[in-house]
Amino acid sequence: MTEVRVPDRPPVSRGEEPRPAGRRPRRPDWRRRGEIAILAGPAVVVFCAFVILPVVMAAFYGFFRWKGFGFPDDFVGFENYAMILGDEAFRDAVLHNGIILVASLVLQGPLAIAFALLLNQRMRGRSLVRVLIFVPYVISEVVVGTGWTLMLQDAGAVNSLLEKIGLGALQQSWLSDPQVAMGTLLVIITWKYIGFAVILMLAGLQSIPNELFEAASIDGATFWQTQRYITLPLLGPTIRIWAFLSMIGSLQLFDLVNIIWGQYVAATAGTSTMATYMYQHGHLASNYGFGNAVAVLLFLISLVVALVYQRAVLRRDTAGAVTGPAERGRS
């Protein structure tokens, strides 16, 4: 962000250019407005039409019993919401999302920091290692899901490997046993997304000024003291932003579950999520009023989590992309 030379709070009086560029004879204001409209207009239209409008539509459709054809006219008020919240399958799905959210933070966070510290040392082939640990993040969810499904079948590679190394007692029905399936999902999620966390943490580590570590080493700090009192606090903003992204991703998890378990097995295996519930009971069942109500709940839950987290945790940082530059521009 150092290259941003525009002052944080330019003395803007409406329509006046604070920059030297504005010292030249001012153009008519309508022309500037025209340029803004021509340049920003298409993006705003496309974004509002396909991102904002659907969320608004969902809020509307959610109040109807509607199969998706014609104009919805069977207004049922909050009945859809009452049905969803009263449905044990949905409450299970929310619980699963919650487990995934917490477990992703607890598993991936410390591991990613440890791996980043490990890889931040001078070693041969460091850039190759970085590329390779990022591979699971770059290949598609479908490839990951299909590959793991084949490996985790009862007569699959994982069980066979356990047998070979003498751990046959650990063989499981990894995907279908409700006792095990959630754990399996968490391992796959960790495997798929940890590379992203590590890369972020590495970037965060590299932005810590070297002088701090030199000062600590001159003062005789041990390796662990250095990590505890310098690395972790200064890595804080990176960790907090990663955690935010991880939480949002956990709440919206769909691809992996739907590919590995399919929409019907997920509920019995105990890995269903709000999104797979929405797909099954809304889209596949053609209950679009109901499905849109699920979408609204998914949106609200994500929004509440995001806002609470921003208020409670991110407030001190600039919150990266989400609030920082926006506040700068708002002045």
Add this chain to the structure above:
Amino acid sequence: MTATSVAIGAVDRRGRPRGRGRAPRAGAGVYLLATVLVGICIGPVLYIIIGGFRSNAQITQDPSGLPGPWVLTNYSEVLASSEFWVAMGNSTISAVATTAGAVVLGVMASYVIARYDFAGKGALYALFAAGLMFPVTVAITPLYLLVRNLGLVNSLGGIILPQIAFALPTTIIILVPFLRAIPKELEEAASIDGAGRLGFFWRMVVPLSMPGVVTVGILAFVTTWNGYMLPLFILNDTSLFTLPLGVQNFASQYSVDTARVLAYTSLSMLPALIFFSLFEKRIVGGLTGAVKG
């Protein structure tokens, strides 16, 4: 180990920074751990690729073994099937069109946010930034209805337009700081030379922002290439399937033919892997840049 290195550090009186704290020289243990880590990360990927070189009989007999002998027919059959190439073509069309659309619209909007001063500027930025928090999952059910009302279900246009919209937040958030960083002296010089703001945009901003544009373009391309949920909702016709849907369809269609599924799966991830190894620095830099603002 740390105690000794600190002691050595204290003895070293040359006063030269030894760069230890930040980048200590790795010992054997570090190499071992790194090797294990890499093994875990790429093991399953290698299993998919190598499994494609085995026959079903080999896989049934020993699911975790190596090919013996190596079988090429799985790969050659997949490569000879029109199904694979149709999906590859659809993915390419969808990814290229989405990338082009997101980059063109994104550069124009970012330029406005970065270099114009107007009342709604902060709100405009916040609008796109908020999009980062809500991926396609939240919007997909109503989005399907919207696309259907536009008559775009079962057409590549029906996934391309929403993909452009969902790629815009990342694009704009990466590009805005990039465009802000273009020195204002250049703008003054251009204006002295008689170029208006739009002229400055075309002649200076677009060429100067090429590195940022390439980064956001790659991110949009890879995201689209791997996209699953949107095509799943919008495309029903197998002749329009993109590669992710193709893989899933193939896996259920030939569920007994494990070897061929593995071959199809590894061929479908090849383009993303090649793309990634070519542009690794930009992808990583772009992602971390987007997150750190």
